Amino acid sequence: ERGADGQVNIIYWQAPSIMNPFLSGGTKDVEASSLVIEPLARYDPNGAMVPFLAEEIPTVANGGVSEDLTSITWKIKAGLTWSDGTPFTSKDVKFTYDYCTHPEGGCAQVTKFEGVTSVETPDDLTVKVTFEGPTPFPYGPFVGGESPIIQAAQFAECLGAKAPECTEANFSPIGTGPFVVDEFKPNDVITLSANPNYRDPAKPAFAKVLFKGGGDATAAGRAVMETGEFDYAWNLQLAPDVIAQMEAGGKGVAVAGFGPLVERIMLNNTNPDPALGPDERSVVRPHPFLSDPAVYKAMSMAIDRPLLVEIGYGKAGKVTCNWVPAPAVYAADIAGCDVQDIAGANKMLDEAGYKDTNGDGVRETPDGKPMKVLYQTSTNAVRQDFQALIKQWWSEIGIETELRNVNASVFFGGDPGSPDTFQKFYADVEMYANTFNGTDPQSYFGNGLCDKAPTPASQWQGENISRFCDEEFDALHAELTKTADAGKRAEIGQQLNTMIFEKGGMIPLVHRGRLSGQSNTLGGHVLNVWDSELWDAADWYRIK
Amino acid sequence: MLTFTIRRLILSVPTLLFISLVIFLLLELAPGDPMAQVPLTVPPEVKEKMREALGLGQPAHIRFWKWLVQFFWIEPQVMIDHYFGSNFSEGDLRVISWQTRSPVMDIVIQRMPQTLWVVGTAYVVAILIALPIGIYSAYRQYSWFDQMGTFVSMVGFSVPPFFSGVLVIVIFSVQLGWFPSIYDTTLVVDSWDAFVKQLQQMIMPVMVLALQITAQLSRFMRASMLDNLNQDYVRTARAKGLSEYTVVMVHVLRNSMIPVVTVIALGIPAIFGGAIITEQVFKVNGIGQLLIGAIQANDLPMVQTLTFIFAVLIVMFNLIADVLYGILDPRIRYD
Amino acid sequence: MTELSNPVPSNPPRSQWLDVWDQFKSHRGALMGGALFLFIILAVYLGPMFWDIEATRIDIRARNQGPSWAHPFGTDQLGRDMLARMMAGGSTSVSVGLTAMLLALFLGSFVGVIAGFFKKLDGPLMRLTDLFLALPLLPLLLVMMLLFREPLNAAFGPEQGIFILIVTSIGVTSWMPTARIVRGDVLAIKEREFVLAARSIGTSDGKLITRHILPNVLSPIMVSATLGIATAIITESSLSFLGLGFPPDFPTWGRLLFDATDYLQQYPERVFWPGMAISLTVLSVNYLGDGLRDALDPRIRGR
Amino acid sequence: MLDQPIAQIKGLRVEFQTKDGPVVGVEDVSFDVNPGETVCIVGESGSGKSVSSLSLMRLVEFGGGEIAGGELLFNGRGGETTDLAKAEQEMMKQIRGNEIGMIFQEPMTALNPVFTVGRQLTEGLRIHKNMTKKQAEERALELLRQVRIPEPERRLKQYPHELSGGMRQRVVIAMAMACEPRLLIADEPTTALDVTIQAEILALMDRLKRETGTAVMFITHDMAVVAQMADRVVVMFRGNKVEEGTVTEIFENPQHDYTRALLAAVPKLGEMIGKDYPEPMKLMGVEDQKIEPIKGTDEVLLEVKNLTTRFPVKGGVLRRTVANVHAVEDVSFKVFKGQTLSLVGESGCGKSSAGRSILRLVEPMSGQVNFEGRDILGLSNSQMHKARLDMQMIFQDPFASLNPQMQLLDQVAEPMRNYGLASGSELQDRVASLFDRVHLPRSFMRRYPHEMSGGQRQRIAIARALALNPKLIVADEAVSALDVSVQAQVLNLMMELQAELGLSFLFISHDMAVVERVSHQVGVMYLGRIVEIGPRDRVFANPLHAYTQALMKAVPIADPRKRKSEKDLNFKPIPSPIHGTDYKPEPSEYLELEPGHFVLTTDSGY
Ligand SMILES: Nc1ncnc2c1ncn2[C@@H]1O[C@H](COP(=O)(O)OP(=O)(O)OP(=O)(O)O)[C@@H](O)[C@H]1O
Ligand SMILES: Nc1ncnc2c1ncn2[C@@H]1O[C@H](COP(=O)(O)OP(=O)(O)OP(=O)(O)O)[C@@H](O)[C@H]1O
Ligand SMILES: [Mg+2]
Ligand SMILES: [Mg+2]
DSSP states (O other), rough: OOOTTOOEEEEEOOOOOSTTTTTTOOOOHHHHHHHTTOSEEEOOTSOOOOEESSSOOOOTTTTOOOOSSSSSEEEETTOOOTTTTOOOOHHHHHHHHHHHHHSOOTTEEEEEEEEEEEEEEETEEEEEESSOOOOSOOTTTTTTSOOOOHHHHHHHGGGGGGGOOHHHHHSSSOOOOHHHEEEEETTTEEEEEOOOOOOSOOOOOOOOEEEOOOOOHHHIIIIIISSSOOSSEEOOOOOOOHHHHHHHHHSEEEEEEEEEEEEEEOOOOSOOGGOOOHHHTTTSSTTTTTTSHHHHHHHTTTTOHHIHHHHHIIIGEEEOOSSSSGGGOOOOOTTTTOOHHHHHHHHHHHHTOOOOOSSSSOOBTTTTTTTTEEEEEOHHHHHHHHHHHHHHHHTTOOOEEEEEEEOHHHHTOTTTOTTTTTTTSSSSSEEEEEOOSSSSHHHHHHHGGGGGGOTTHHHHHHHHOTTOOOOHHHHHHHHHHHHHHHHHHHHHHHHHHHHHHHHEEEEEEEEHHHHHHHEEEEEEEOSSSSSSTTTGGGEEEOOO | OOOHHHHHHHHHEEEEEEEEHHHHHHHHOOOOOTTTTTTSOOOHHHHHHHHHHHTTTTTTHHHHHHHHHHIIHHHHHHHHHHHHHTTTTTTTOOBBBBTSSSSSSHHHHHHHHHHHIIIIIHHHHHHHHHHHHHHHHHTTTTHHHHHHHHHHHHHHHOOOOHHHHHHHIOOOOOIOOOOOOOOOOOOOOOOOHHHHHHHHHHHHHHHHHHHHHHHHHHHHHHHHHHHTSSSSHHHHHHTTTHHHHHHHIIHHHHHHHHHHHHHHHHHHHHHHHOOOOHHHHHHHHOOHHHHHHHHHOOOOOHHHHHHHHHHHHHHHHHHHHHHHHHHHHOOOOOO | OTHHHHHHOOOOOOHHHHHHHHHHHEEEEEEEHHHHHHHHHHHHOOOOOOOOOOOTTTOOOGGGGOOOOOSSSOOTTTBBBHHHHHHHHHHHHHHHHHHHHHHHHHHHHHHHHHHHHHHHHHHHHHHHHHHHHHHHHHHHHHHHHHHHHHHHHHHHHHHHHHHHHHHHHHHHOOHHHHHHHHHHHHHHHHHHHHHHHHHHOOHHHHIIIIIIHHHHHHHHHHHHHHHHHHHHHHHHHHHHTTTTTTTTTTTHHHHHHHHHHHTTOOOOHHHHHHHHHHHHHHHHHHHHHHHHHHHHOHHHHHO | OSSSOOOEEEEEEEEEEEEEEEEEEEEEEEEEEEEEEEEEOOSSSTTTHHHHHHHTTTTTTGGTEEEEEEEEEEOOTSSOOEEGGGHHHHHHHHHHHEEEEOOSTTTTSSSOOHHHHHHHHHHHHHSSSOOOOOHHHHHHHHHHTTTSSSSHHHHHHHHHHGHHHHHHHHHHHHHHHHTTOSSSEEEEETTTSSSHHHHHHHHHHHHHHHHHHOOEEEOOOOOOHHHHHHHHEEEEETTEEEEEEEHHHHHOOOOOOOHHHHHHSOOOTTHHHHHHHOOOOTTOTTTTTTOOOOOOOEEEEEEEEEEEEEEEEEEETTTEEEEEEEEEEEEEEETTTTTEEEEOOTSSSSSHHHHHHHTSOOOSEEEEEEEEEEEEEGGGGGHHHTTTTEEEEEEETTTSSOOSSSSSHHHHHHHHHHHTOHHHHHHHHHHHHHHHTTTTGGGGGGGGGGOOOOHHHHHHHHHHHHTTTEEEEEEEEETSSSSSHHHHHHHHHHHHHHHHHEEEEEEEEOHHHHHHHHHHHHEEEEEEEEEEEHHHHHHHSSSSSSHHHHHHHHSSOHHHHOOOOGOOOOOOOOOSEETTTOOOOOOOEEEEEETTEEEEEEOOOO
């Protein structure tokens, strides 16, 4: 029964600053707003799509997607209303498209609408999205937590440059979701209460939500699992033994879910020698020794992945050698991934002619250069532990490592003026993790294409960070973009995964899951990594 | 005294303007990017668009001027409007935070209560504890109590709050379960129960903060008392036949308070500034947390405004401290 | 008629420093503080010579161990020896403390002496001091970090670079109280007759400052110095907390304490060592300062 | 009961615990104080005068002292006799302020700066006499009238710093008298004050004693004051009483060597009558002292014309000069080679400013200073640096004028280093010979100022001034801070140097007796101007200006038969030397009434 279970307390150690995902794009903001505004369809914990505001998922089979893959037509559930009681129509959907694609708006989710040429509303309950070309995966717009529908009436005055000025709308948008905002204190706390006009009269079970932000993961975990003050804590990036200690508190448990997030070491395929100057550095090829399969394979073999998982992530990590380990169909089976083989690695290097000729414990390349690598990553306790461990292992195979860590906001900040961004990659190897939205890896695989390499000419924009460039890979990827059949796509995906590992694009380390803390008395929640973690907040209830 | 105050007030205007320029330039030089927190999945072109939407493309001097106008001209109007229901500020663009896309001042005002509650209370508590300790330590210099006091205050001074905070949480929240570990800023004190709750959630942060402040203040108090205890007028007072209590608590204390009161006044801006680390540890989400959050998110207008408000407070309380000094000590006249 | 002549001071002539030492010796707390501080300094700088486990050496099998003969202070989550890390961290923390203090002291005394001595410069310099007081510490530090880290890293290597940066930023943001105190004292000393006397015998301004003014403001400077070490060590640890300090793989006491707070419940001994080290240093330096102030103050030593 | 002494001190011994072990402050002191009697306790600094009196109040304990032996019998109001040495602090509270009142040495610091005069006055009354606030205030007013403070109603509401030194000392006296104590202890109540104010305070205490019949224990080291006040005298020397007797006995027939030496060292006003030139004092125990008049020459060394020095007073919002302190106003005089010109006058009349202006240690506003024909005021910085070779200064406070952190050797050598006159072993030798000159053992060269006595320190200052072989020495209150015996030695030393080296002195002092002893010429200053100037014997024998006459009257004479009475004194309060920026003072005009003896005719404000 709606509102019967009182209040639920959620803590996010990153506090939401806005309730409008189109203006921020930060996960915390997207997730907080997912309590209020909803997309047409979401992904479920398995990565499958489930209709939310839509009647059903359009496919080629049911005629929702055109045969030539250039348009998709959504049917909206009948009788939906906004929380203010006004009816939800296709106009709102079209408005959302207009809002986000307004050239002056600075919409954070504009990529969702990439390739869309028009959104039409034949009637109040039908929305037709047309793409400029065949799109085998047409579920970008209006699907998932990052592409929810906002109310046309509320945001009508907030188009383009005016978007930031609509504080009221940005802080408490009118939505169709299970809750409505009572009060929004940016970067601090949000109070919400059950939406009286929610489509399922029996939901949500909670009358109130207290959504607190701030602090750190330790404190959030403690508040859920040790003191029981909160019911749900998001993203507990903590050392496994700390988590174990907290679970011993007995008030809650940590739950893990795995998306496509992979912690990996990117290998630089260009020569980052500072002597080359800013423009050539990270552009000229090849790297003095990293391009040699013997070298990067030895480096990979020297790593004890199970130990990394144990130390850094515990149950929120899995050993992997895949770039895209999830959805599982795309993951290739790569042998020897979970064993450390220092002796083998040494042998491989010896055979390839990398020998320690001057006895200083560091091997030299055949042309006499010492094998020294600069290993950079962002500042983060787990990453620094990894750095320290890997440095030690690499030293055992005769490769000397210099460590460097850069403040995360600089490292990931993408400022073209900074030499420390991960895009510039002024180092030999660098470690980070990233992922993609939704379940379709096609465009993510595209990050391995030759022409995606960041260069001075492109203002250092582009996602091919390792500057991996392989004709075979490019060709295979082109094939993927033309394939619509799911089984075939999975097969190609596995090949791409194998290829980038074997040919020296990266050394994947850990398939990282997301770990969240959940109180023992919170029921009805399934951790979902493909969409907002709060995707099923309507189903939450109190276990008595 | 009056002309001194006026003179200092007038002098503080150029000082503040200069400070605001320095702050602006410093922040301008910092190579942070407001888009750093946007997830990696958002492509660079989109980020560039978002940057433009924030007005980042304009030259620095125009932005500085805009900010000055907004801060000194529009914000006061908004305040007047708020209190008198007028509408001077209608349609004017206020200082907008990049992170939340809402007026900076609104958020600052929203954060004020919890900061004042926690840090302010801690300050008051610290004063109430520190003064007696300081007085007694000085009166019984090198006694057992004095040695203990020195020791404890030095330890208190040297324990960083990120540690002492977690320590009290582990003890009082986790082990004993007496107090909540997370501060609830939505709590409205309208009943006895709510008040008790408020007290419970305040106790730990106040404790941690007060420990540090007490440590420093009691040292000041002790030194000041020691200075005065050996003065000739103390002997005169004793020669009049006054009781020890009157001698110490009236004659000596009054004189010793003069420097201490100014030290206390100079510490007040810190209350508004919040106690960044303690706020962070207990999730009080006050001004300090706001600042550090804004810095991390490179929310330039927010950082600028906050730092400038601090500067104003510091300059103001410097002045107040000077004036207080003059008022408390009849010997000092600033003219 | 010996009675009329003045009583000759009973103690034999000694050098000033001997005198200072005598006074210092008689202060029990100061002596203990000094000994402790000396011990800490020796331990962190010379300790690694006797304890040859490297602070960065990982022994993953021996992680999270309690105190034992092999690891008297236990090990951390990667099996690094805590004793070695305490010594490495200590040498950073103490070096930061000492150098930042020296810098702040130099700046503070310089500004204070100049402002107090040259009347014309007093106004501008004191306004400058106000300006620095009013500049909020945190954003300033942040900006300095972001601005200068790269050039410094390039010039001095990552560890030296960040060290210089942290020391400068702490130094640059903490000289103001010293400057104020010193200025006040200089103003008072300038009015003392011996300064006028020195002027009347033809002493130049520069000599006047170095020979007459500076030695006489030494005791407030010393007190600022001892407090400065403590504050610098603590500031550095807070900087680490805010992510502005040394990189995480670079141990300092503050960082060790911070890292250990996560393990407060499981391995309490890990917070104990750095917490203890910081407190002891601050405490010893404070007592040392008390004693030095007494020993350097001619009013206490003399007459 | 009437003849029973109020206080009997028997075998008092006081010890202080210091880090070098116990120090004896008072070794063995016994004396009585009878009702209605004034007992003066004299002795040099550190002889235990203050400690004895503080013991009687049991206040030594608060300074770290301890009464190690002896009895302090006190005869209370009720007639019973108690031994205060063994009394409880609780009981002492009843006695302090109520039965024994105490006046302290330093009027500047004896009052609490943050409470009004009224509050501090009434405090004791309310405790001891259980008065209401109103009653106490009335009594306070009455007390202030008794001590003759002008406008007593206003004073009650003022803070101590708003009163002048003399007024403050009167408040302290009123405070001590408030509960009509049976015994009043006055610990050097006038040492820090000017002659004129001192005279008034002494007269006041005398009158109060007569009116109330209180017994007074008067502590001082000034023999002239003793002669003025005492009925009986106790002489103390290094913690012991060495002699006791009535005032005439002590002055006319001293028994103990120390007392005799003390009296010999006191310059008495009028001693030099009939002598044309100054001559050294005859000191006890100094054999083969040659006492010869110092003649000097008629050659002009320094000529000061129309010297004016003003200090700006800044104020207002823009800190502009709103007024000036007219410290030195149109002053002219000459100093002859080998002779001494003295400037006398009350505190604040501009003596020091005049001296400093001549050396350009403060910048004068206008006027001329001709030194050997060169105009000092026109010199550039580097020329001035050279000129200082010939002109040196000795300051008032021997402790303050030496750098506490430097060895004496360096302090004396510093001027020679500054001018590069000598270095290395030559420098050492010269310093050593300077030490010989001022009669200091060479072994003192490695000492620090705090290891020296006041007189020795002043010798160092003199040695330093001599280091450059100057022709003129400005001695600014060079002996004021010294004990009489030491003062006599230093004065003799200065005169000896003058005789040998032909030095000229500009001697600044407020002590008329000393001035009479050392000067060839005397200038009397008042409010920045010289009101009278002339040869010493003329100015002293025939003071012409009203102010000089008043000043002469106020000086106590170390002779119990020449006591002054209160009606001899007529002092007006000194007007402020601060005038607005548009104030134009008249030039000083003088009348030469006798050869070389000039008197100011312009209105000086007196
Ligand atoms: N608090 C103290 N601690 C140690 N010694 C002290 C203390 N007070 C006084 N004395 C010593 O006691 C002796 C007598 O001192 P006292 O103050 O009585 O001298 P005095 O005759 O009053 O001198 P003055 O004329 O300078 O006031 C001195 O040798 C002094 O050093
Ligand atoms: N540096 C200064 N700034 C302002 N006023 C001053 C300064 N020095 C002296 N005065 C004032 O000038 C006047 C004369 O002072 P001066 O020191 O010359 O007097 P004095 O006769 O030497 O007195 P004393 O006997 O107390 O030393 C006083 O009113 C004094 O307050
Ligand atoms: Mg005395
Ligand atoms: Mg003077």
